[in-house]
Amino acid sequence: MCYALLFVIISFLLHPSVSSPADSASPPVRRKVVVIGGGIAGAATASFLGDYGDIDVTVVEGNSHLGGRVFSTAWTPEIGASVYHDVNAYMASFVKRLNLTTALPYAGGGTMGLWNHSSHSVVFATSPGDLMTMGRSLWRYGRDALWMQRAREAMVERLLAIYPKQEEGTSYETAEEMLEDLGLAPFLTMSLTEYLASFGVRTEEQGGVLLQEMVRALCCINYGQDETINALAGCVALKGRGKELHGVVGGNKRIVEGLLKAHDVRTNARATHISRDEYTKLYKIQLSNGESVSDVDAIVVAAPWETANLTFHGMPADFSPPQQPSYVTTHVTFVAGVINATYFDADTGADDYHTMLIRVDRGGPFRSLGKTRHFHASQSVYKIFSDNKVHDEYLRHVFSDVVEVYRFTWQGAYPFLAPLKKTSEPPAHFFSLGFNIFHVSALEYAVSTMETQSIAARNVALLVRREFLRHNRTIIPPRPKTWWRWWNNEL
Numbered sequence: 001m002c003y004a005l006l007f008v009i010i011s012f013l014l015h016p017s018v019s020s021p022a023d024s025a026s027p028p029v030r031r032k033v034v035v036i037g038g039g040i041a042g043a044a045t046a047s048f049l050g051d052y053g054d055i056d057v058t059v060v061e062g063n064s065h066l067g068g069r070v071f072s073t074a075w076t077p078e079i080g081a082s083v084y085h086d087v088n089a090y091m092a093s094f095v096k097r098l099n100l101t102t103a104l105p106y107a108g109g110g111t112m113g114l115w116n117h118s119s120h121s122v123v124f125a126t127s128p129g130d131l132m133t134m135g136r137s138l139w140r141y142g143r144d145a146l147w148m149q150r151a152r153e154a155m156v157e158r159l160l161a162i163y164p165k166q167e168e169g170t171s172y173e174t175a176e177e178m179l180e181d182l183g184l185a186p187f188l189t190m191s192l193t194e195y196l197a198s199f200g201v202r203t204e205e206q207g208g209v210l211l212q213e214m215v216r217a218l219c220c221i222n223y224g225q226d227e228t229i230n231a232l233a234g235c236v237a238l239k240g241r242g243k244e245l246h247g248v249v250g251g252n253k254r255i256v257e258g259l260l261k262a263h264d265v266r267t268n269a270r271a272t273h274i275s276r277d278e279y280t281k282l283y284k285i286q287l288s289n290g291e292s293v294s295d296v297d298a299i300v301v302a303a304p305w306e307t308a309n310l311t312f313h314g315m316p317a318d319f320s321p322p323q324q325p326s327y328v329t330t331h332v333t334f335v336a337g338v339i340n341a342t343y344f345d346a347d348t349g350a351d352d353y354h355t356m357l358i359r360v361d362r363g364g365p366f367r368s369l370g371k372t373r374h375f376h377a378s379q380s381v382y383k384i385f386s387d388n389k390v391h392d393e394y395l396r397h398v399f400s401d402v403v404e405v406y407r408f409t410w411q412g413a414y415p416f417l418a419p420l421k422k423t424s425e426p427p428a429h430f431f432s433l434g435f436n437i438f439h440v441s442a443l444e445y446a447v448s449t450m451e452t453q454s455i456a457a458r459n460v461a462l463l464v465r466r467e468f469l470r471h472n473r474t475i476i477p478p479r480p481k482t483w484w485r486w487w488n489n490e491l
């Protein structure tokens with residue numbers, strides 16, 4: 001009897017009253033995930049996680065508004081990401097699910113002129129008609145234009161293979177694994193020029209002009225860089241023309257806002273510090289507004305690592321912060337006014353037929369100048385992308401009448417996308433940074449668009465789900481009494 005009692009007491013001491021993880025009779029516990037960053041990557045992650053039905057998502061955003069690099073104001077149309085392409089399945093599905101309307105992102109027919117700043121001339125211009133554009137393109141670039149198209153499609157086809165894979169539940173620990181599986185890894189160590197040349201596009205030395213005109217212009221407008229960027233990002237930059245591109249009426253930020261409607265969203269709430277409870281293995285996130293979010297199963301950082309600027313305490317042993325690319329600064333200037341057409345082309349006048357002009361020679365005060373689609377009925381509004389601030393004095397040359405100017409600077413617009421060096425040990429960009437802590441922006445070193453960030457978001461949602469299924473904890477065990485923790489050397 002005495003021994004039996006002793007046995008009961010010892011059993012109780014060794015096993016305080018916590019429920020067994022494998023206790024199948026316990027009701028399933030909902031998991032809690034905090035997503036840091038309310039841009040498209042954070043919104044897409046929240047949306048994909050929400051689809052599982054048993055995960056509660058809180059999104060914390062440092063700014064007062066959602067969207068991150070998807071941003072517009074009442075006066076200015078897209079200051080950041082303006083278009084997605086027909087083949088971007090996630091963007092198209094978000095737009096459909098949220099019942100949003102799309103439109104061409106630029107005013108008029110979306111015609112484009114390639115502008116040589118040194119000679120003050122438009123060297124090539126598309127036309128509102130596809131046939132006419134094709135004719136002009138063949139006339140100036142010959143078969144190089146066809147080879148470019150073919151090269152781009154071959155790359156895009158590889159990228160599109162991600163959708164069925166993700167539908168089947170395939171996930172990747174690193175961006176490299178994903179790119180390898182899609183057959184895209186070799187294109188990260190290759191420049192766009194080399195890739196296009198391998199399809200027969202003539203280089204400058206071979207007498208071709210496509211690379212230093214059309215290709216350079218598209219890399220310049222999309223990434224503020226030139227045709228020497230990696231072949232994957234380069235082909236994404238060469239994405240389609242007018243009618244294949246879409247923007248949401250009222251701003252692409254409506255996608256982000258729409259996706260986050262169903263979730264707990266905190267704005268003006270910058271995540272500053274992450275700590276992990278040694279016993280429960282749950283995270284706590286400290287916010288800049290003094291609040292905190294506790295008992296969090298998993299954290300997803302959906303922002304470039306450097307800008308997130310987080311500090312940590314008690315992280316799991318396998319946690320290691322990611323490597324992050326450096327980013328290009330981009331200035332955006334909106335001008336309401338009347339353009340001085342003679343500045344661009346004395347014969348034709350830029351305003352007559354180009355809604356977008358893109359610089360093809362290096363240097364010069366702007367990368368692109370485009371007529372945007374809405375606001376102020378009485379004046380046209382132009383959007384200028386540039387490497388440096390565009391000063392009022394220059395604007396007075398370009399515009400015969402300037403009514404209003406709005407300037408914005410993106411410190412971290414897009415990553416520098418130069419091809420990676422071929423090394424025996426290629427870098428690893430981890431989506432999974434340690435136990436239940438994830439990073440969506442891992443893919444950005446290779447390519448940066450709303451769609452590719454959404455692909456990364458789906459991958460992270462799959463990883464989170466996989467981890468939750470693997471570590472099947474049904475309830476959070478209550479914290480043992482102090483004496484128990486002392487006994488186990490936890491204090």
Ligand SMILES: Cc1cc2nc3c(=O)[nH]c(=O)nc-3n(C[C@H](O)[C@H](O)[C@H](O)COP(=O)(O)OP(=O)(O)OC[C@H]3O[C@@H](n4cnc5c(N)ncnc54)[C@H](O)[C@@H]3O)c2cc1C
Nearest residue numbers: 037039040041062068069080081082083271303308449450
């Ligand atoms: C000028 C410009 C034009 C572009 N054009 C296009 C285009 O036409 N088409 C296209 O597809 N892509 C375009 N892009 C690229 C596209 O915008 C990005 O790839 C995409 O928006 C990145 O989304 P993200 O959510 O990963 O990052 P971000 O949009 O940068 O979002 C990160 C968010 O996290 C927040 N944050 C950071 N740290 C913290 C913290 N500690 N706590 C809380 N919140 C935090 C930030 O405030 C931000 O809101 C463009 C980008 C720029 C800059």
